[in-house]
Amino acid sequence: MSYQLLNDPFQNKGTAFTTAERRSLGLEGLLPPYVQTLDQQTEQAYAQFQAEATPLAKRRFLMTIFNENRVLFYKLFSQHVTEFMPIVYDPVIADSIEHYSSLFVDPQGAAFLSIDDPEAIKASLTNAAAGRDIRLIVVTDAEGILGIGDWGTNGVDIAVGKLMVYTAAAGIDPSQVLPVVLDAGTNNQTLLNSPRYLGNRHERVTGKRYDAFVDQFVTTAESLFDNLYLHFEDFGRDHAANLLAKYRDRYTIFNDDIQGTGIITLAAVLGALNVSKQSLLDQRYLCFGAGTAGAGIAKRVYDEYLQHGLTPAEAKSHFYLVDRQGLLFDDDATLTPEQREFARSRTEFNHPETLTTLAAVVSAIHPTILVGTSTQPGTFTEAIIRDMAAHTERPIILPLSNPTKLAEASAKDLLTWTDGRALVATGIPADDVTLNGVTYQIGQANNALIYPGLGLGVIASTATTLNDTMLSAAAHSLGGLVDPDQPGAAILPPVTQLNQFSTAVAKAVAQSAVDQKLTRTAVVDVSQAIADTQWVPEY
Numbered sequence: 001m002s003y004q005l006l007n008d009p010f011q012n013k014g015t016a017f018t019t020a021e022r023r024s025l026g027l028e029g030l031l032p033p034y035v036q037t038l039d040q041q042t043e044q045a046y047a048q049f050q051a052e053a054t055p056l057a058k059r060r061f062l063m064t065i066f067n068e069n070r071v072l073f074y075k076l077f078s079q080h081v082t083e084f085m086p087i088v089y090d091p092v093i094a095d096s097i098e099h100y101s102s103l104f105v106d107p108q109g110a111a112f113l114s115i116d117d118p119e120a121i122k123a124s125l126t127n128a129a130a131g132r133d134i135r136l137i138v139v140t141d142a143e144g145i146l147g148i149g150d151w152g153t154n155g156v157d158i159a160v161g162k163l164m165v166y167t168a169a170a171g172i173d174p175s176q177v178l179p180v181v182l183d184a185g186t187n188n189q190t191l192l193n194s195p196r197y198l199g200n201r202h203e204r205v206t207g208k209r210y211d212a213f214v215d216q217f218v219t220t221a222e223s224l225f226d227n228l229y230l231h232f233e234d235f236g237r238d239h240a241a242n243l244l245a246k247y248r249d250r251y252t253i254f255n256d257d258i259q260g261t262g263i264i265t266l267a268a269v270l271g272a273l274n275v276s277k278q279s280l281l282d283q284r285y286l287c288f289g290a291g292t293a294g295a296g297i298a299k300r301v302y303d304e305y306l307q308h309g310l311t312p313a314e315a316k317s318h319f320y321l322v323d324r325q326g327l328l329f330d331d332d333a334t335l336t337p338e339q340r341e342f343a344r345s346r347t348e349f350n351h352p353e354t355l356t357t358l359a360a361v362v363s364a365i366h367p368t369i370l371v372g373t374s375t376q377p378g379t380f381t382e383a384i385i386r387d388m389a390a391h392t393e394r395p396i397i398l399p400l401s402n403p404t405k406l407a408e409a410s411a412k413d414l415l416t417w418t419d420g421r422a423l424v425a426t427g428i429p430a431d432d433v434t435l436n437g438v439t440y441q442i443g444q445a446n447n448a449l450i451y452p453g454l455g456l457g458v459i460a461s462t463a464t465t466l467n468d469t470m471l472s473a474a475a476h477s478l479g480g481l482v483d484p485d486q487p488g489a490a491i492l493p494p495v496t497q498l499n500q501f502s503t504a505v506a507k508a509v510a511q512s513a514v515d516q517k518l519t520r521t522a523v524v525d526v527s528q529a530i531a532d533t534q535w536v537p538e539y
């Protein structure tokens with residue numbers, strides 16, 4: 001019984017159990033005698049964190065605290081948000097996922113669901129919830145983890161990591177969340193060949209059996225947990241958009257790679273136009289890597305054009321999508337439905353057959369906005385960027401592929417090649433760049449800057465759905481937080497202010513749900529509802 005308490009991360013206080021608590025809870029003799037405060041514990045843990053040699057070792061140390069004591073973990077995280085984000089989350093989380101099976105120590109409270117045992121879904125979710133009131137699930141099938149591909153059961157870490165950011169950034173109660181991995185097999189040969197791999201050792205199951213497995217998970221989770229907000233993460237290109245379309249009208253669901261990335265990138269574009277004092281209507285938008293994220297962002301920016309009063313055809317005329325085959329044309333039978341929306345006609349160009357590379361397309365259309373979601377490192381080359389920058393005063397360039405090793409370009413190179421004219425945001429955190437006496441701050445266009453606030457707004461308002469109006473409200477809520485006239489101003493607010501702007505995003509989203517009468521219960525005061533929902537790491 002006493003040990004059970006010490007092993008329960010939601011109840012354990014470790015050395016902070018007071019003498020009276022130790023006596024009443026049967027913990028006498030189970031802890032060293034000195035009673036620490038939470039502040040003393042965090043200070044001590046931070047010193048241990050600093051003593052770890054590598055980023056992965058630092059992450060592993062933090063995970064031991066997470067496994068043992070959630071209050072301590074989140075207190076520490078909240079005191080060092082900017083320093084911990086890249087360790088707990090992207091990019092170090094990618095290393096953690098690649099080595100998950102061989103480094104395994106603890107299941108971290110996740111639910112592991114197997115396509116080979118769908119009958120166990122209900123029991124598994126019930127066991128993992130352990131009687132808690134689950135309000136938020138992050139689920140992955142790990143087919144498209146960041147840009148590193150298929151990682152099978154190892155991908156559970158992205159669900160755990162995304163949830164940690166929900167709590168650190170927006171104060172979502174960590175006892176009300178559940179990470180879930182759907183193990184449908186893996187096509188990653190390294191995993192299949194590894195004797196240490198902890199997932200199902202067979203190829204991915206697709207088709208009807210896959211659809212039925214996901215459906216059984218969704219319907220079971222929705223019936224077990226009232227008021228559930230269901231966040232989909234890192235599904236593969238063949239499934240992500242389909243699942244969103246299938247369930248978004250029935251349940252309160254969210255696809256982070258499509259919608260989260262869409263709104264943070266729209267916010268970055270709006271922030272950049274705020275700096276350059278240009279109009280969206282004068283932009284030519286080029287997406288490089290038109291997959292889940294690329295098409296999701298294009299759709300969100302396209303909706304913004306519609307809001308400016310353009311017809312669908314007028315709005316689409318601003319967009320050019322490039323994938324492996326080059327510029328996407330409407331006579332291409334291999335296009336995804338999301339790509340087809342933005343495909344161009346060959347008759348628009350004199351030599352359409354030459355438009356098979358990014359360089360050729362940039363040179364032909366002279367984009368003013370270039371968004372990279374291709375997973376192809378270094379593809380925004382000096383020649384391409386110089387060509388783009390020769391035709392626009394303030395090129396907006398967003399290399400968004402994660403983790404660091406997959407970025408299309410670095411912020412430093414982009415600013416150097418454009419003499420500081422580029423308006424840049426990157427997927428992973430980037431250091432300031434000093435060039436010709438100006439220090440440029442680099443915004444982070446990562447959905448982590450927006451999905452926590454979005455989720456808080458949905459949960460606090462008891463929204464019954466997440467629609468495009470709410471998503472648009474989220475994107476617009478980040479405006480006005482940066483002084484655009486400051487030389488070198490970032491186009492997105494800094495991670496140091498993550499907590500403040502998560503609340504701003506939550507308010508905008510919750511207000512939108514209330515205005516649209518889409519809440520389960522009546523919400524009188526949105527700010528109060530948000531404050532009441534937020535959890536604070538204190539004993």
Ligand SMILES: NC(=O)c1ccc[n+]([C@@H]2O[C@H](COP(=O)([O-])OP(=O)(O)OC[C@H]3O[C@@H](n4cnc5c(N)ncnc54)[C@H](O)[C@@H]3O)[C@@H](O)[C@H]2O)c1
Binds near residue numbers: 236257373400
């Ligand atoms: N910054 C963020 O918040 C954020 C959010 C989501 C995704 N991403 C990143 O975006 C990248 C893509 O993620 P996704 O979920 O869209 O994956 P995805 O597999 O759905 O899409 C990748 C697309 O790139 C295309 N591609 C591959 N090689 C190419 C090449 N040589 N030239 C042109 N196109 C090529 C693929 O065909 C595919 O359409 C990942 O690196 C991911 O980390 C970033």
Ligand SMILES: O=C(O)C[C@H](O)C(=O)O
Binds near residue numbers: 234257
């Ligand atoms: O996880 C991230 O860092 C952002 C995004 O969801 C991605 O898939 O890259």
Ligand SMILES: [Mn+2]
Binds near residue numbers: 146233234256257
């Ligand atoms: Mn993702």
